[in-house]
Amino acid sequence: MSWLGTIGIGLITAIIGIFGVGSLGALCVDWYRITGREAGSAYFVIFLGLLGGLAGLALGIVGARVVAAGAEPSFLKALGLVTGSSVGLLLVATFICWLAADLDTTLDGKPVHLHAELRCPPGVVIPDDATDADWYAHIDTRTRRFTSRAVLRLDDARKEDGRLIIPMTLPLLTSVREKLLYVRLAENVQLFTPVFSSKPGKRFFSWSEWQDGGWEPGKPRPEPAQRFNLRFRLEVEEPPESFAEAEAKKLAADTITLAGLTSDSPFEDILKFTHYTHAEDRRRAAGVLLGQRPRLVTEMSAEILSSDRETVERALRAVAYIKPLPPELAAPVSRVGEQVIAEIEKFNAADPAADQSYYKGADVISSLFSAWHDATRALHEVAGVDEVPQLKKVLDLSLKREDSHVMKDVARIADFYVTKWSGQPVAK
Numbered sequence: 001m002s003w004l005g006t007i008g009i010g011l012i013t014a015i016i017g018i019f020g021v022g023s024l025g026a027l028c029v030d031w032y033r034i035t036g037r038e039a040g041s042a043y044f045v046i047f048l049g050l051l052g053g054l055a056g057l058a059l060g061i062v063g064a065r066v067v068a069a070g071a072e073p074s075f076l077k078a079l080g081l082v083t084g085s086s087v088g089l090l091l092v093a094t095f096i097c098w099l100a101a102d103l104d105t106t107l108d109g110k111p112v113h114l115h116a117e118l119r120c121p122p123g124v125v126i127p128d129d130a131t132d133a134d135w136y137a138h139i140d141t142r143t144r145r146f147t148s149r150a151v152l153r154l155d156d157a158r159k160e161d162g163r164l165i166i167p168m169t170l171p172l173l174t175s176v177r178e179k180l181l182y183v184r185l186a187e188n189v190q191l192f193t194p195v196f197s198s199k200p201g202k203r204f205f206s207w208s209e210w211q212d213g214g215w216e217p218g219k220p221r222p223e224p225a226q227r228f229n230l231r232f233r234l235e236v237e238e239p240p241e242s243f244a245e246a247e248a249k250k251l252a253a254d255t256i257t258l259a260g261l262t263s264d265s266p267f268e269d270i271l272k273f274t275h276y277t278h279a280e281d282r283r284r285a286a287g288v289l290l291g292q293r294p295r296l297v298t299e300m301s302a303e304i305l306s307s308d309r310e311t312v313e314r315a316l317r318a319v320a321y322i323k324p325l326p327p328e329l330a331a332p333v334s335r336v337g338e339q340v341i342a343e344i345e346k347f348n349a350a351d352p353a354a355d356q357s358y359y360k361g362a363d364v365i366s367s368l369f370s371a372w373h374d375a376t377r378a379l380h381e382v383a384g385v386d387e388v389p390q391l392k393k394v395l396d397l398s399l400k401r402e403d404s405h406v407m408k409d410v411a412r413i414a415d416f417y418v419t420k421w422s423g424q425p426v427a428k
Contacts, residue, residue: 005075006064012079013060013086014053020090021052024097031101033144056086102144105172105198107236112172114139114194116232118152118183119210120164121225126154130186137168140180147174152183172234183213183230190214192230204234258282263292267299274318287321297328304332304375309364312336313371320378330385333375337390340369344397347407362406369394369410373417380421388421 175198273286303315
């Protein structure tokens with residue numbers, strides 16, 4: 001095999017070394033928590049990549065020449081040997097780096113938290129001016145400081161047998177077996193050493209025995225009643241529920257709830273299923289149940305004439321789903337129509353330059369009009385109530401403010417249905 005082939009193999013293994021060792025460096029940045037301050041982590045990755053490139057070049061050239069000196073040398077044989085060796089060395093190095101890394105404590109891929117309780121000697125109290133800056137806990141190791149930190153849960157503190165017990169919860173961002181748990185109560189700092197492996201057994205998920213804290217060097221050990229004690233247990237943190245999972249769970253619960261409803265069920269329990277956040281088939285099913293209620297007109301009228309705008313709009317949109325739809329609901333719906341007309345008249349009289357709520361008022365009108373129109377359309381087309389006169393008033397008023405895009409939309413909708421229901425174009 002020629003020297004040209006040897007150099008070619010060296011360049012190929014150099015490229016493997018650059019990208020392979022550089023990728024390992026990127027993993028080590030995370031595994032060994034190499035700071036990104038002043039681009040430290042970037043320089044680290046670049047340095048390892050260059051080092052990997054040089055090592056790959058040397059390995060490729062040496063390996064190619066070894067093959068060239070042997071029996072039946074060939075370019076492909078040398079290339080296979082050195083690239084295989086390069087990849088194998090990278091895998092071994094990656095495995096060694098992973099084994100030596102101080103990773104988070106996990107169980108089945110889920111993060112683990114440490115719950116602890118500090119039992120104080122009699123007489124220790126939480127001052128009114130206690131702050132998170134002075135009352136906290138942190139977990140260190142022999143080689144790392146502040147692997148995790150959390151404030152003490154002072155609001156959850158309690159007393160047992162005259163001794164204050166303060167709970168705390170810290171994430172386990174280390175896999176070192178012996179942890180150094182420092183608990184600071186203002187000027188008083190207590191050290192405890194919870195011990196468990198990176199893959200803790202079941203017994204660590206129940207409360208441990210109470211452990212004694214340390215005491216000042218050169219002083220005698222305090223009596224048992226005067227010592228700080230700590231106990232701990234572990235808990236697996238379940239991953240947050242995804243949006244899809246939450247929606248599926250809610251959908252299943254709603255299906256069960258709706259299936260258990262009857263026309264005699266509480267009015268609000270049925271009405272809420274007509275909301276636009278529910279599927280169309282659920283809204284129709286709820287509308288059938290509403291249509292079977294003997295006091296429906298009274299109940300719906302109270303909702304439609306409510307002082308709460310959100311309640312009013314929800315009730316108006318529900319009208320379209322009631323089967324059968326009683327014509328008597330036209331009276332409360334008409335009163336809302338008069339409110340829509342009054343709002344548009346007020347809007348038309350407003351000066352956009354002087355009234356800061358001008359545009360907001362248009363949006364409010366649009367929302368109320370949309371809900372009111374859903375109800376009037378159902379009453380006109382299903383219950384046989386003539387809704388043209390009131391809708392015609394809305395159309396005439398909405399045409400007076402051509403400077404408002406919102407009012408143009410109101411006019412467009414009103415014009416379409418007045419024309420449809422009256423059977424002739426509206427004169428403008």
